[in-house]
Amino acid sequence: MTADAVNSDTSESETKFNRVLLKISGEALMGDQGFGLHPPTVERIANEVKSVHDLGVEICMVIGGGNIFRGLQGSAQGMERTTADYMGMLATVMNALAMQSALEGLGVFTRVISAIPMDQVCEPYIRRRAVRHLEKKRVCIFAAGTGNPYFTTDTAATLRANEMRCEAIFKGTKVDGVxxxxxxxxDDAVRYENVSYDECLQKRLGVMDASAIALARDNNLPIIVFSLDEPGGFRGILAGKGTYTRVGG
Incomplete structure (x- = not known):
């Protein structure tokens, strides 16, 4: 690719998206392991985020906690649901801190912002302060979900994306779309290029949970589903390249 082509991609990305939210699952940080964090995988994803940050795009992140603890599974095994969900929220804080460490190791200033106050390890969620961090080109990682049980990190991602006035949610998965x-x-599964919010809900396509899709629909917030396993995928999608599915918007 020529220098002119690279500059063209950069310019297109900056004009198309100024502020986005990246939602990834906790399982994305496991790599080939069955549990926990895989440092090389965390670092690879951090490099993906840095490549987009270098374009001047303001980035929020929400990371699930399923690689450490999943509230629904704990509840299914007899644990009280509220307690299980709070444990899941704490797992998301651990993942956020790991991602912060990886990003700052690459020279990207990052703030972990928790919906559950824990001042010794991260900032409490204050919307105006978070917006200021983004304006200063810091990556904001929103942890602990919404701070409430019975709500998933998908719903938290949609809520924070709306509060931060992001232009889109980018959901990184293991497949290249919906x-x-x-x-x-x-083998005969068909990928959607574009799909409506209502179709996602009616067909239960599994993009996000129903409350997250409904919240995105009500605020006309597009969700772009792409493969996080493809090197350079996040930056490529922002430049309008690669394979993905656009939900709504």
Whole structure:
């Protein structure tokens, strides 16, 4: 690729998206392990974020906690649901701190902002302060979900994206978009280029949970689903390249 082409991609990215939210699952940080954090995988994702940050795009992040603890699974095993959900929220803080460490190791200033106050390890969520961090080109990682049980990190991502006035949610997954059925189990699965919020809800396509989709629909916030496993995928999607599915918007 020529220098002119790179500059063209950069310019296009800066004009198309100024502020975005990246939502990834906790499982994305496991790598090939069955549990916990895989430092090389965390560093690879941090490099993806840095490559977009270098374009001048303001970035928020929400990371799930399923690699450490998932509230629904704890509840299914007999644990009281509220307690299980709070444990899941704490898992998201651990993942956020790991990502902060990786990003700052690459020279990207980062703030972890928790919906549950824990001042010794991260900042409490104050909307105007978070907006100021973004304006100063710091990556903001929102942890502990919404701070309330019974709400997933998908809903937290949509809520924070709206509060921060992000232009889109980018959901990094293991597949390159939204399919009509699980592509890992069905060879004839068909990928959508574009799909409406209502269709996602009616067909239960599994993009995000229903409350997150409804909140995005009510605020006309597009959700872009892409593969986080493809090197350079995040930056490429922002430049309008690569394979992805656009939900709504």
């Amino acid at each position: 399919y009509d059925k699980d592509p890992a189990k069905h």
